Amino acid sequence: MKLTRREALVLSAGAALIAFAGGRAGPAFAGAAETDQAIKDFTGGTEPQSGRITLTAPEIAENGNTVPVSVYVESPMTAEDHVASVMLLAEGNPNPDVATFHFTPMSGEATATTRMRLAKTQNVVAVAKMSDGSVYVDRKEVKVTIGGCGG
Amino acid sequence: MATPKPRVKVPKTASAGEIVTVKTLISHEMESGQRKDQNGNAIPRKIINKFTCTFEGEPVFSCDIDPAIAANPYFEFAAKVEKSGTFAFEWVDDDGSVYTADAKIEVN
Numbered sequence: 001m002k003l004t005r006r007e008a009l010v011l012s013a014g015a016a017l018i019a020f021a022g023g024r025a026g027p028a029f030a031g032a033a034e035t036d037q038a039i040k041d042f043t044g045g046t047e048p049q050s051g052r053i054t055l056t057a058p059e060i061a062e063n064g065n066t067v068p069v070s071v072y073v074e075s076p077m078t079a080e081d082h083v084a085s086v087m088l089l090a091e092g093n094p095n096p097d098v099a100t101f102h103f104t105p106m107s108g109e110a111t112a113t114t115r116m117r118l119a120k121t122q123n124v125v126a127v128a129k130m131s132d133g134s135v136y137v138d139r140k141e142v143k144v145t146i147g148g149c150g151g
Numbered sequence: 152m153a154t155p156k157p158r159v160k161v162p163k164t165a166s167a168g169e170i171v172t173v174k175t176l177i178s179h180e181m182e183s184g185q186r187k188d189q190n191g192n193a194i195p196r197k198i199i200n201k202f203t204c205t206f207e208g209e210p211v212f213s214c215d216i217d218p219a220i221a222a223n224p225y226f227e228f229a230a231k232v233e234k235s236g237t238f239a240f241e242w243v244d245d246d247g248s249v250y251t252a253d254a255k256i257e258v259n
Contacts, residue, residue, distance in 0.1 A: 066221040077231075090219055094185055097217040101228070106211045108170035108231025114214075115221040117183070148221070 029119065030096040035089050038096050039127055039137070042087045048127060048137035053086070055126040055138040061118060064148030070113035071101070073128045073136070083110035084129045092122025117148040154250075155179045155199075159240055161254040165232050169258075173204065173212075176225045177242050177250060183218035199224055201243040207236040234258050 039048065052074045061067040073083045082105050088098040101112045110128070118124070121143045128136045160174040177199065184196025196218060203213040212228045230238070235258045242250040 070227075093219050095217060095219065098219040099217060100215040102210075102213045102215075104210050104212070106206060106209055106231055107229055109229035111229050112212070112214075113225075113227035115225050117219045117221050 029092050029094060030090075032091050032123075035091045035096040035125060038089055039087070039125070042100075042127060043129060043135045046133060046135045048135040050138065051136060053126055053128045053136040053138045055124065055140050057124050057140045057142050059141075060143045060145070062145045064118040064120070064144040064146055066115045066148070067118050067142060067144075068113065068115050069124060070111065071126045071128070071138075073110040075110050075130070077103070077105055077108055077110060079105050080131070082107075082131050084131050086110070086112065086129070087127045088114075088116070089125040089127070090116065090118055090122060091125065093117070093119045098124075118142055118144045119147045120144050153178070155242070155244075157240065157242060157250050157252040159238070159252050159254050161238055161256055163255075164257045164259060167233055167258050168231065170229050170231050171256070172227060173230050173238065173254075174225075174227045175202070175204070175240055175252075176223060178223050179242075179244075181218065181220060181222045181224060185218070197245050199242045199244055201241075202226060203241045204228070204230070205239045205241075206230060206232070207234075211238070232256055232258055 054072045057069045071086050075083045083103045086101045089096045090098050098116050103110045123139050123141050125139050155177050157177040162171050165171050179199050182197040186194045198218050200216050204211045211230045238254045240252045
């Protein structure tokens with residue numbers, strides 16, 4: 001079979017697409033279901049509400065090896081009413097868990113900044129658990145140019 | 152690799168009840184366990200899995216860490232100071248080693 005240049009281009013583009021889709025669906029990445037399960041394990045089944053928690057992450061991360069992220073939760077941070085912990089998750093990493101921050105009234109303010117790895121373009125999720133048991137969630141999509149999980 | 156070197160930044164002075172920003176960094180490769188060497192063997196995981204900050208023995212902030220935290224883990228957080236004292240920081244490695252640092256703060 002002899003291919004014209006145009007046919008060859010279409011074919012290779014198709015092959016690349018299939019490889020890309022296959023890579024996305026592959027078992028190596030966590031996906032939304034596993035992330036939801038991790039959130040459930042963290043909250044103990046409480047339905048997360050939106051608001052109060054703000055997740056700050058860059059829209060585009062050129063290097064997935066070190067992506068700065070910060071979380072802030074509105075709270076008076078008193079002994080009766082404070083943020084107990086905040087869990088960070090990445091839906092598209094091989095393992096959705098990133099880190100869990102634990103706060104105390106001594107923190108004064110429920111805020112934390114760190115640098116994380118992102119394997120590919122994906123949603124980053126922050127879940128806050130308050131001392132009264134209520135749960136708040138925020139999500140941000142981060143576009144990743146170069147993935148950060150090695151190969 | 153060389154012994155991880157912790158670095159912390161805390162203001163030297165603060166007024167009572169002030170919320171100060173604490174910045175910490177430790178040099179550590181945070182090997183995720185996902186990478187493979189030239190022969191295709193997985194490189195074993197070796198990360199810092201726990202970080203804690205206490206003020207005069209009272210917990211202020213702590214963090215459970217998974218492999219998705221970047222190399223040379225950096226944490227920035229807030230602390231409310233009512234009196235002069237010392238912040239103690241502790242990083243726990245997968246191999247069981249513990250790295251520590253401390254910083255004094257003067258309240259006037």
